[in-house]
């Protein structure tokens with residue numbers, strides 16, 4: 001069969017699919033604004049970088065309960081539709097993983113996916129508030145967690161796993177967000193051509209600008225103004241965030257506190273230090289005392305304590321507090337560390353608050369009394385989840401640091417997950433089932449992953465080890481990397497003595513600059529600063545600095561409002577206190593969160609499609625062969641215990657089974673109608689018969705009454721059936737209702753008899769009829 005370029009929706013059905021063909025097809029389709037294609041079960045999306053009219057409500061309606069993939073063109077809505085209806089039909093959790101390099105369109109896809117699922121489950125006004133809350137989470141988190149990078153003007157600087165929680169009827173009853181590794185270093189420094197988190201730019205154009213003395217961005221060293229947003233656009237975006245905060249459920253006081261923290265961070269950057277000589281103790285530069293006072297007032301802490309926390313560090317040695325002054329450089333680092341941690345914890349506070357608000361139990365508790373039974377949270381076994389993973393994409397910049405090292409590791413892990421499920425596990429299954437299958441060639445990235453994650457000799461393990469040596473430097477760390485991995489196929493040592501190393505990732509070779517690795521991994525914040533903020537009178541600050549940090553790096557605030565989440569998360573992660581000296585390093589937390597994530601996905605993601613139509617066919621190879629032959633499916637393999645189908649044949653079977661089910665319903669309908677009609681006719685006939693009997697019987701009764709009246713013998717009546725309007729009362733000796741029926745039956749004659757008796761009393765006073 002010949003195919004016209006760009007005409008085939010499912011590229012896996014092309015006779016000769018290789019990389020060249022795949023790219024050519026995608027290009028031709030992209031040029032026609034056909035941005036979606038299937039490759040088997042996977043949807044490939046090409047970023048159009050323009051608004052296409054393919055996301056309207058009318059289009060959404062076209063992707064509602066689509067039975068067969070081929071019925072509609074490929075679309076992200078089709079994936080959402082399938083996840084939703086598969087969840088409802090199979091009563092199983094679903095998971096959708098969105099991957100691609102930075103700027104590929106993952107976040108947009110995740111948003112369309114969530115939007116469409118909410119559209120599909122929309123059930124009128126009852127769930128409207130919650131549905132809107134869920135939709136508003138995205139603009140809110142984007143403002144605080146996204147920033148302009150060289151590759152993407154709206155790049156996610158954190159990983160996000162969104163779980164939409166449904167009851168068995170498919171109504172959404174809650175949601176949960178898990179966030180991973182916010183790139184907090186961006187708060188204090190951005191590469192050329194990049195920007196700070198969006199929210200910092202929005203606040204400069206907000207109505208709070210004057211309140212916080214944010215006249216010019218140029219006065220704030222943490223802001224690199226590349227003029228991505230016009231003031232108008234920034235003000236508009238600020239309105240959107242304010243709306244989102246309100247809709248999700250944050251009150252005015254909480255919104256004000258968030259703005260206070262943002263302004264405090266911006267003003268922190270204006271605190272400068274000076275010292276006569278490089279190694280001399282630093283003091284606040286001229287004018288910085290007043291800035292420090294402003295910051296402390298915004299953060300609800302004592303100004304003099306903030307000054308000393310920025311200028312000195314206190315260590316306890318043998319029960320004695322030793323105060324050591326910082327040099328100018330150390331004081332700057334301490335200021336920046338405070339700013340980064342403030343932002344990270346504020347972000348975590350937002351995520352935790354969202355989770356508390358969207359928690360199914362919390363939703364039910366908040367509901368109006370009349371809605372409570374409808375919104376009662378389903379028990380765990382009646383809850384179904386669609387998880388959507390949208391993490392930062394693969395990055396390869398001119399200068400790649402610790403953040404890219406972690407981001408690319410996460411992408412490497414995802415790639416491995418795909419490989420495992422799409423190729424490796426499939427091939428293993430074939431072997432177990434004695435099915436002869438040609439090996440599919442794919443690049444297994446297991447060795448790269450091992451190089452990162454192995455213990456005790458992986459890159460992360462070495463990084464951790466060096467981070468615990470106070471004398472270690474970035475150079476000594478990179479030296480160790482060179483020594484241990486120079487012979488590894490995926491590692492190369494650059495020429496010269498630069499503090500660099502190259503890693504050959506699945507998506508390309510990245511040159512990493514080791515400068516700053518140790519500091520970023522240690523991520524230590526002086527205990528003085530932690531204690532100071534934990535005592536803040538601003539609850540957002542106090543709660544987030546009193547919080548525990550899980551082994552996956554998630555911050556768990558202790559506030560009562562979050563208690564339900566705290567309980568749940570504690571099960572998954574061992575808690576460590578922020579100020580604990582043995583707190584896990586960033587890379588260790590990241591490693592744990594990756595493992596947890598992959599673990600979650602593996603439980604949810606894939607299912608073995610087993611067909612077992614409700615027939616009495618004995619399960620076995622012969623029956624399977626017969627079923628598939630009848631269904632016209634040719635290209636399958638029979639294993640020992642399973643049948644291996646092409647993914648599209650599963651759909652063909654599904655359609656056929658559905659057709660059978662529809663026909664069965666039609667048959668049942670016709671048959672039930674026929675039986676019902678027949679029994680109605682039968683009943684009518686019986687009714688007429690019994691009516692005639694009744695007339696006969698009444699005649700007999702009348703005759704008997706007559707006879708009694710005339711003192712004659714009553715003829716034997718035998719068992720009768722008395723039929724009244726709609727009720728048939730059988731009357732016979734063996735019938736349990738006989739007594740009632742007899743009573744009913746004789747009540748009339750008795751009346752008659754009584755009448756007769758009254759008449760007779762004049763003549764024969766001794767006669768009794770009871």
Ligand SMILES: Nc1ncnc2c1ncn2[C@@H]1O[C@H](COP(=O)(O)OP(=O)(O)OP(=O)(O)O)[C@@H](O)[C@H]1O
Pocket residue numbers: 047048049050051052100101102103104105106107108109152153154155156157391392393394
């Ligand atoms: N389907 C789409 N239609 C129109 N524009 C799109 C679409 N997908 C992506 N874009 C555009 O591309 C930009 C980048 O997309 P997105 O932020 O989703 O990338 P990403 O893969 O999530 O990147 P990162 O990993 O950096 O977060 C969006 O801001 C938007 O302008």
